[in-house]
Amino acid sequence: MSILVTGGAGYIGAHVVRLLLERGDEVIVVDDLSTGSAERVGDASLMQLDVAAADARDQLELVLRERGVTAVIHFAARKQVGESVEQPEWYYQQNVGGLANVLTAMRAADVRTMIFSSSAAVYGMPPDQVVTEDTVCRPINPYGQTKLVGEWLLSAAETAWGLNWAGLRYFNVAGAGRPELGDPAVLNLVPMVLDRLARGERPKIFGEDYPTPDGTCIRDYIHVLDLAHAHLAAMDHLTAEQAPIERIFNVGTGSGASVRQVIDAIGEVSGLDARAEVEERRPGDPPRLVADASRIGLVLGWQAQHGLQDIIASAWEAWQAGPRRIG
Template sequence: MSTLVIGGAGYIGAHVVRLLLERGEDVVVVDDLSTGAADRVGRATLAELDVAGPGAQESLEKLMAERGVTAVVHFAAKKQVGESVARPAWYYQQNVGGLANVLAAMENADVKHMIFSSSAATYGMPDVALVTEDTDCRPINPYGETKLIGEWMLADCERAWGLRWSALRYFNVAGAGWPELGDPAALNLVPMVLDRLARGERPKIFGDDYPTPDGTCIRDYIHVLDLAHAHLAAMDYLEGDAPIAHHVFNVGTGEGASVRQVVDTLGEVSGLDTTADVEPRRPGDPPQLIASPDRIGKVLGWKAEHRLEDIVRSAWEAWQAGPRRIG
């Protein structure tokens, strides 16, 4: 018996892989290494494969059969909001097409459990203080649309062949559980700021005219290690015998922080000048997204343990442990 982690060499996936290995599970990682790295998967088996590419379904079926896979954790997806607006068809090919290949392989290999990496982007721009899982999903960009379609696909497979699944709607993930597993790509706010500082440039804030207290977007920032533990809680839930009462879970803290607050906190933690330049808004960014974590707490017994300063400090320590140390 083994767990297949697709995208397990990436930022979030590598944290889940390490936790699974620490509790003694056999882990197989599939990753195309486009944003991940082979040295992040530890002693897990690594198969290099693009799940959205030609022949992926057949390769996955073979791997699942050979390794006795019983559960899949699916991270692999393109995730840049602005890029999805500019290249929508490609995002559908990658995110929806890749998931379709994985699900078809699971059906043929009789693998019945999946944890799906979803997103708060499924909600769009909800006009509520706290977003619950029952809030209407009205995504405002192709990235969010691909994640919502992914949830529909899982529900359809449940009806068709008995898939047991959970979709975790991440809010804004940051930090590092271990210094060597820091976010390697400058695609999220904290590493984007650190990347600019490492190049001797000022951070950028995209829009300071939103209807928020300081004019910058407000998000619910979740520590990547807390998020990784949520995946294990969801896996244990699926492996039980009870009927699945809920499939979709927000993963957040229930607290919001503005972009400017995050940038300022990084300055406090690092001792660096993080005075930012303000750029125009990016397309597809809602002013505020804060999760209600009530459901995941009640059903899975999960709760975030880290707050903003913990998140930012761990991200800073991971950056300083890497090849682009500042100062």
């Protein structure tokens, strides 16, 4: 197949690109390289383009037609929660406008299959500690809102012109499938801990008085390579099935690890002193947030293959292969 991957030079996208190339698919990456890197796309074709730009639709339609694209995997988006609160207009323009441009080009070129990179941020702060796809979505920041609006837009395109799509709601993504494909951003717990250790500082825990076994928050951590395989499972399902049973899938392990467990695992794998400083709770942190991942197993036959130790070991190997090697 000929697959177009927007945002394919980024952290998660590059893992999907590598898997597609390994199995022999033709891959075209569209990325503005604002957070991604050209070195990450391997032998895939690279088109440098901001999909939210005013002239992006025509360029996207042209490449879809010229390369005979059969499906699109859409990662390209802004994803910093704090930044989305400060610049909501820009986040809607980038995330919703960018998706609209891609869909407009797909409709014109008669490309009818899309896998959409969504997020557990669509749930906000759900009352349920184990979240199913039927949990009511109440996003609490513009980033999460744009992902939910994206799902609505895809559903509307399905009704209007027959788009065949699936939306994957990620939980906490970490690790690396290859040392050169580690998470380049310091926005999530694992790279944040490694960043502090690299600077000779202690990791931080925000609150240790939650109603959990060790008092720290519990989250569902998914290995980025497992997540990449979930995209391929979804795409293969869509291309084989004319009427999918479901459109929305949680991608997680179905089990959780506490903040303290993650930090302790980093200390064990790295051999570093990772004893944490404890600070006051941050507002808005639910005690436990774990995915019910049964739907994706039942419908797509996918399940996570890697646990916390694999995630941390691969993240550490990738960090040590990068420019900020510790020790």
